[in-house]
Structures are given as C-alpha cells and as structure tokens.
Amino acid sequence: MPAPRILVTGGAGFIGSHTCVALIEAGYQPVVLDTLVNSDARSLKRVACITGVEPVLVRADVRDAAALDRAFAAHEVRAVVHLAGLKAVGESVADPLGYYDVNLAGSLALARAMDRAGVRTLVFSSSATVYGDSHPSPIAEAAPHGPVNPYGRTKSMVESMLADLSRADPRWGIACLRYFNPVGAHESGLLGELPNGPPNNLMPYISQVAAGEREYLVVHGADYDTADGTGVRDYVHVMDVAEGHVAALHRAARRPGILMANLGTGHGASVLEVVSAFERASGRRIALRIGPRRPGDAPAYWADARSAWRTLGWRARRDLDQMCADSWRWQCANPHGFDDPVPALVPGAALFQNNDRGINIHSNRGHTHV
Ligand code: NAD
Ligand code: UDP
Secondary structure (H helix, E strand, O other), rough: OOEEEEEEOOOOOOHHHHHHHHHOOOOOOEEEEEOOOOOOHHHHHHHHHHHHOOOEEEEOOOOOOOHHHHHHHOEEEEEEEOOOOOOOHHOOOHOOHHHHHHHHHHHHHHHHHHHHHHOOOOEEEEEHHHHHHOOOOEEEOOOOOOOHHHHHHHHHHHHHHHHHHHHHHHEEEEEEEEEEEEEEEEEEEOOOOOOOOOOHHHHHHHHHHHHHHHHEEEOOOOOOOOOOOOOOEEEEHHHOOOOOOOOHHHHHHOOHHHHHHOOOOOOOOHHHHHHHHHHHHHOOOEEEEEEEEHHHHHHHOOOOOHHHHHHHHHHOOOOOHHHHHHHHHHHHHHHOHHHHOOOOOOOOHHHHOOOOOOOOOOOOOOOOOO
8 A cells, every 4th residue: 555645835844844754654655845935855855864755846836726736636645734834923024915925825725726636634834823912821722813913814814714614615624733832853863944044033043052153142031021031932842743743634534624723832931941951952051142022022822732632632742851952963963954964863864875765764654544
C-alpha cells in the first residue's frame, strides 16, 4: 500500500517542514505546495535527511486555482494541511490588502479546489491572535474572537468561512489549530527556523545573541503586571505543534464538522525565564537591555490546553529547556542556514550529504491512516 498523500501548503516553511517530518513518521507522503516566498526548498532535503523520504515539491501559489487543480489531479491527495500564508503582524498593518489576498483569498481558492477534487479533510493553521488581547488566561477555545490587527483578522475570517462551509456541507471534516508561540527546532539540528533579516521574535533573537551575531537582547518592557515585569507567552515546541497536525488530521478524517483546538502547553513563560532557560541550554550569557514596551504587545497570555487533549488526544510533551536546547543546536550547526553543509549530528546524516533523492533509512511505523 503506498503511503497516503497529504497536500501540505506552505510545507517548506518553519512549521510546514517540521509537519512534513511528523507526517512521514506517521506513515504519510507529504506533497508540498509552496511559492518559497519565505522559505527554501533545501528544507525538504533536510526532511529527507531526517526521515529518508523527500516530499514532492509543487512550486505554486495557493491562490492559483489552475495550479491547485493540477496538483490534485497529479497526486492522489487524501487530505490537506494548509499552512501557506503571510505571518508578520507589522507587515499586515502596512499592507492589509496583501495579507487578505494571500491568507483569505488563498484559503478560499484552496477550499474551492478541494471541493472540486472531492477532498474534504482539512487542517488549517490558525493562531492565538484570533483571540485578541482582552481575555484572561488560560484562554479556552470558546473565548470570543477579537483580533487586533489585519493578520489576526485574516485568520479569524478564514475560520468563519470554514465554519460556514462545514455547516453547509456535512461531508467536510475540518480542524483549525490555534498555535500559541511555536519555537525550537528538530532535535537532530537539521531543521529549524530561518528568520528573514533581524528576527522580530524572542527565541531566534536570543539564539543570535548567544551565537554572538547580535550584541544584546532588548527586553520590550519590564513594567508589566507579571511576576518579573516582562511579557509572558505560551511557548510550544515546533515538533509538538507538528505532531498536533497529525492528531488533527486523524480527527478531521474521522469526524465531519469543524473543530477549533489550541496548540499550547497551558503554561506561560516570561521573557526573563526564556533568557535563563537559554543560558542553561547554551552555557552562554545573554546580554540584555530593558527597553520600552513594544506597541501592540499584550502583557501575558497562555492557552487552556485541555480541549486539545480531550478532542485530539494531543498535548505538548517537550518543555522550555528542550525548546532552547534544540534551538541552540540548530543555531550552532547552521550559522548560515541551509547554506551550511548537512551537519553530521544524527546517525546517517552523512549518507544524505549528496543524495538528492532521499533513501528510506527509517521504516514508517504502523499507524492508522486517514
Ligand atoms: P513560514 O513563513 O515559515 O511558512 C509559510 C510558508 O508559506 C512559507 O514556506 C511560504 O513560502 C509559503 N507561502 C507564503 N505565501 C504563499 C502563497 N501565496 N502560496 C503558497 N505558499 C506560500 O511561517 P510558519 O511560521 O511556518 O507559519 C506557517 C503558518 O502558521 C502560517 O499560516 C502562519 O500564519 C501560521 N502561524 C504561525 C505562527 C508562528 O509563530 N510561526 C503562529 C501562529 C500561526
Ligand atoms: N520580546 C522581547 N524582545 C524581543 C522580541 C520579543 O522582549 O526582541 C518579547 C515580546 O515583547 C513578548 C515576548 O518576547 O513579550 C514574545 O514575543 P514574540 O515576538 O516572540 O511573540 P508574540 O509577541 O508574537 O507573541
């Protein structure tokens, strides 16, 4: 039996590439559809290094209906994981139409193409930003939406569109995953986040300070009403997030309707706690300066993670120390990203140094499939 194929839009990106690893480990064959506007096709070679299977890449735009039809016709796609999108909050404020186009029109084009192809199982990358900043934590899925920027509104609108679709046509099975703060890297050191320019996000910034690429971290505000005055977030390991997609896929394939699930640990960590954890993981001191609050930042929020456990049987298994250790391993092994040679940190990695095809070194485990 060939492995069931899953179309992964945005699969060459940070979360998408890790999701490809989790899908392959669960016995699926990812078919990645990506423009590579914010990613690098070499991430898929790294997926092959880890799993022995290289995802097929369809270089196309998720808004391109004809390209979607061709992809569904060419590959026997069983279900879709939809991660393709733009994600920079500040950019979404400056260019709202660009964000509505890619995130909203892209999701609409994809849902229509899925319907034409008769593929009606979908996992959608949503975000905790749909909640806005007025809810007490932990935030449960039933909390009303209140996004405070165009990026968050695109995610909220796509969720509403998918909810309407599932009400109108009970053949659809949909899971919307609301990620909190995905960080970390694959434990092999082969796959991780590649920020474009100076990182906006905390973990990659700290990592670059630890590596000596940046002088110090600016802490955006130490006068919040939190235990140590710095902002609190629910950081969740990217491989936990990736495995959440597999759990969501199983659920969406088996149960029609729509499900919203938080992907978070259920615990918050402050900026200073993350800094301390990174210092432990790296053995390096992180220089920091306290700066003013960043406009638009919420003081503190974290997930109520109980519903994801109840509905998906998923919960985060990796802690903050592991998130930092894996980020640091990725940073040290790939100071120039994918321009660096494949680091020989995992047994067999050297085998793939010049191997474009990917050889199956791991057998897929016996899981049930969609
Ligand atoms: P990423 O930028 O690394 O991945 C997104 C991928 O989509 C990239 O490979 C990019 O090239 C591709 N893409 C962009 N526009 C496209 C288009 N029009 N057609 C096809 N491909 C396109 O980002 P990520 O962090 O991996 O995020 C993946 C998804 O998760 C996004 O939808 C994002 O909004 C969502 N999300 C991310 C976070 C986070 O903190 N990283 C948090 C919540 C939600
Ligand atoms: N942060 C910081 N310095 C930085 C980047 C982020 O102090 O250089 C803080 C930020 O104010 C927030 C937390 O770290 O309290 C997480 O920020 P990030 O941008 O990673 O995630 P988001 O704010 O989008 O949840």
